[in-house]
Each structure stands twice: as C-alpha cells, then as structure tokens.
Amino acid sequence: MLEKIKSPEDLKTLHSLEIKALAREIREFMIEKVQRTGGHLASNLGVVELMIALHSVFDFKKDRIIFDVSHQSYVHKILSGRRDEFNHLREFGGISGFTDPLESVYDVFKVGHAGTSISTALGMKTAKEVLGRNEKVIAFIGDASISNGVAFEAINHIGHLKKNLIIILNDNQMSISQTVGGFAKHLSRFISGKFYNTIKQDLESFLHDIPVIGDSVNQTIKNLKKTIKKQITPNIFEEFGINYIGPIDGYDVEQMIKIFSNSDYLSDEPVIFHVLTKKGKGLKEAEENPTFYHGLSSSLKKKEDSFTAVFGEKMTEIAKKDPKIAVITAAMTDGTGLNQFSEELPAQYYDVGIAEEHAVAFAAGLAKEGLKPFIAIYSTFLQRAVDQIFQEVSLQEDINPVFVMDRSGLCGEDGPTHHGAFDIAYTRFFPRAVLISPKDGRELENMMEWAKDQNNPVFIRFPKGGFYSFPESKAIEYGKSEIILEEKEAEFTVFSYGSLTGEAYLMKDFLSKKFNLVNLRFAKPLDMETILYFAQKKLPIIVVEEHSLAGGVGEAVASLLMEKGFNNPFLRLGLEDYYYPHGERSLLLQTAGLDSKNLSVKIARWLA
Structure with missing residues (x-):
C-alpha cells in the first residue's frame, strides 16, 4: 500500500481498510529506517493516523502546516513524496530530520526549536488575509511545546486578532522526557475526567440537534452553542477566545477527517483540535520507553566516551557532597546526561519543561537565597534566554550560577537548528561572565569542581560526542591556560x-x-x-x-x-x-x- 502513495492526492481514494494497512506499513517502514540511520522515532510513530487525516483533508501545497520543533514530521515527509530518501535520513547530504523548504514545497520553515509554530502560523494567516487569500494555516504543536512562553504569547495574541488559525495540539503527555508542569495537568484533566467526557458527549449531541433556520438565526444559534459549551466545559483555550474541539482519538482516521472537514470549526474563528496520541505507538519497546526511543543514534555509529556522560556522573558526585547544589534542565534530562542524577537526587533536581528563559530566572532566585545552581541546557537552546542572563544573572552582584552548555559546536545529525555555534559570542560580552571549555573529560571534571566555588557566573561549553584523552590535566586556575x-x-x-x-x-x-x-x-x-x-x-x-x-x-x-x-x-x-x-x-x-x-x-x- 505504501508504495502506491506518491503524493497526498493518493490518500483521497483510500477506504478504511486500506488506510489501516497504510498506517501499519508506515510504522514498519519508519522502524526499519530510523533504527538504522538514527532519528526521532517514538514521536513519529505516535502521529501516523493524525498525519494521514490531515493530508487527506488539506492541500499542503497551498494550505500551510507549520510544525513546532518539526522532529515529528517524518510521516509528513513520507506522504509528501520523500519516502525513497529515508535511506539517508539525517546523513550528510541526505534529507533532514526536521522540515526544510529546500527539500520540498510541503515544508514551510526550517525549524528545530520549540514553542514558535503558533506565532509563525498566526503571522502567515494574518498576511494571507491582508493579501486577500483564504488558504488554511495550521500550527502543529505538542503538549510540551505549548507550555512554552512563546506559545502562550501567541495564544494571547490570537485572542486579540481573532484570525481563523487552526491549531493541532498533539497530546502524547511527553516531551523528550515526561511532560511537567501545571499546564500538562490541565490538559490531563480533559482526558481523564469522567464528568467532563460524559457532559461533553451529551452536550455535543444536544448542540448538533439544534436546527438552523436562516443566516441570522444561524449566527444566533452558533453563539448560543459556544455560550452553553463554555459554561459547562470551560477550558483555558476558550478563555483566550479559541474554539476548543476535543479530546479527539488520534487513531480514528475517519473521525478526524470528519472533524477537520467540518466548516463550522473552520469558518471564521481560531480553533484548536486537541488530539490524543501515544508516543511510540506500534512498537512495544518505544511505548514502554518513549524517552529512549525519542532520539535514536545510528546503529552504525561506534560508541565512545562522551562529555555528556562525564558531566552527568561528575554532577551526581559533586551534588551528593553538597546539598546546596541544585541542577536545572529544560525538558532534557536524558540529553544532558542527568538520568542518574534525577533518580538518585530528586530533591536537588529541577526539570522546568521547555522554558529556558524561566530556567535561568528560576536559577537566579535559587542563587539569591543561597543555593548553587548548575543550569544544563544545550548551547543552541540557551540563546533563547539571553535577556535573563543579562538581567537576572550578570547585572546582579551576587548571582553566580554555573551554565553547562552541551552540544556546543557542530552537534551532528540534528543539523543547523541544533549546532551550538554562537555561545561564546552571546555570553562573552556580559560583565562578570567567565567562559571556559575543557579539552577532554578529565579537564571537564576539574572545571566543574572549580566552577562550583566561583563568585562569578561560569559558562562551560563542550560538544556532543567524544574527545581525545590527554595523559594529564593540570589544576584549573582563574584565567590561566x-x-x-x-x-x-x-x-x-x-x-x-x-x-x-x-x-x-x-x-x-x-x-x-x-x-x-x-x-x-x-x-x-x-x-x-x-x-x-x-x-x-x-x-x-x-x-x-x-x-x-x-x-x-x-x-x-x-x-x-x-x-x-x-x-x-x-x-x-x-x-x-x-x-x-x-x-x-x-x-x-x-x-x-x-x-x-x-x-x-x-x-x-x-x-x-
């Protein structure tokens, strides 16, 4: 079945059994390819049916879909004619693991950072209206990314502009690690609340049966429907003026096609479709361990000692000796090598979710009251928090956290959105900042021991992967080579x-x-x-x-x-x-x- 799909147009003639067969074959195809090349497997396994439904309803040559982060775009790429290129996924000269307009007209932006899709989509939809065009614009965002501050800024603006933007909220209750925070709990109440789901079903049945007579009465009834729905099933999106539809079963293609095609939802107001999926769907190991299967390394790549592993082990060792050490990361427990730390020292560990700006300001508060924060964030993601480094850290005289910037330099298969090429530039100009970088793992350990006792903000940078081990590493002295x-x-x-x-x-x-x-x-x-x-x-x-x-x-x-x-x-x-x-x-x-x-x-x- 998969071999017959050359473009999204080929989906429109499939019947139910063929769609199920196609979904199964797409999963088998991705499991085979991604386990060899490496890549983001679990998140893509979870959205197969959702992508089939979206491509069945919308024409993404003229309609637009903007993926948040875009690591979950593999099915989109397969359906839009790039299946044969998956033998070289994320390889040098091959297709990207993220969306890339240079690859296909179906890709809109080259992205790899979280929280930006709604803002971008809102800008595009606004521009289309100014230019007199009515194509649909869809922001595809996960439950972890939507808790990002940038996403909330966009949601607030949507409530003001009232543009007919479509948001697909892919809710698998996971980011890279388990999704954290109050917003995740807010979403989970929609999913698990028996009262909500019972009322929702009864209400939708009742509202569906209200007759429509004439245009003016039609608008009155639509307003009445929204008022009743808001009073009985309130949620944060409705409060922002966004029509909320869900929760929706992310594996019922026919239902999703019917909902996405409903003109009542897509006429003149912003709408969010809350779709429930399961990370790793269809591969038992990935369903049971979605964090491990979030981002796989190539099976062909040789294993080596890494700076990340050295950092994680040394961080645990240091913190066990000092209860005032606090370690902060932004939804990257595994990527920053902190799994062991989070398990052994949970009281000293803070995963703030995809919220780098908050992570730095939060660390400043911890430091103000006497703790010593280590902030472990990839170089490319820390640049989102430059203003907090300025105001909450550098500008103060007594705030001295240690910033640990993994993936500095060329990070490999994740490409330009993840290369850490600019961190010296965006940190060196700050007064009081101390910038250091180790030549090997032993020197990283020495730098960490040294940094925890400094009365300046210290920025430690190191790349992804291994290093040449020197026979010795002399003691670290301030400002000495x-x-x-x-x-x-x-x-x-x-x-x-x-x-x-x-x-x-x-x-x-x-x-x-x-x-x-x-x-x-x-x-x-x-x-x-x-x-x-x-x-x-x-x-x-x-x-x-x-x-x-x-x-x-x-x-x-x-x-x-x-x-x-x-x-x-x-x-x-x-x-x-x-x-x-x-x-x-x-x-x-x-x-x-x-x-x-x-x-x-x-x-x-x-x-x-």
Missing part, C-alpha cells in the same frame, strides 16, 4: 579552545614543522601573560576553535595582540559565516576543516 607543547624549534604557535585541542595536538602526525600548542581553557578572561609570552617569540599565531569566527575567541586574541602592538602573522580557524548542514559530527568537522588532517593542510598552505 595550559601549555601542551613548547618546542625549541617551533615555527608557529597554536592557541586552541576546548575539545579541538585534541585535533590540534594530533596535527603533529601530519606536519613536518614543529609547533607550540596552548590550551586556552578560558575565553574570558584570556590568559594575557601566556598569550603575550608566545607573541614575543615573533612566530605566526593560529587560533583554533569550534565556534563562529564572528564573535569567537579568535577575535578576542586578535584584539589583545593589536592593543598590545604585536603584528605577528595571524590566522583564525573556526566555523565560517555559514549554517553547516546535518550529518555525522566527524564529517562535519572535516567539512569545516577542523579535524587534525584538514587543520594541518590549511596551516601548511597558509605558512607556505
């Missing part, structure tokens, strides 16, 4: 920042020239003494970093040398002014020229 190599016959000096120190060190296997190598450790404050010591040798200077060259540590070193009057030949190597694609991290490093072999080639050419 570490000399790895100092050669009498050195022909140039390399300053490296973070895990690329390992790649820089391995250049000795490719270069005939000897060189000095300094592990900067600190991007702020810079180790002025050591930098100037090597600058005085009059040798060419090279700075290597896995960060955007604009705003990176290379710029900081260059500024220092210029201010001090040095004119050594100078080269910065890092991430160019470009959004790097998705793919295996090692391939992306090669593409960026930041692996040991390509670094050697670049430097040799520059010195020639």
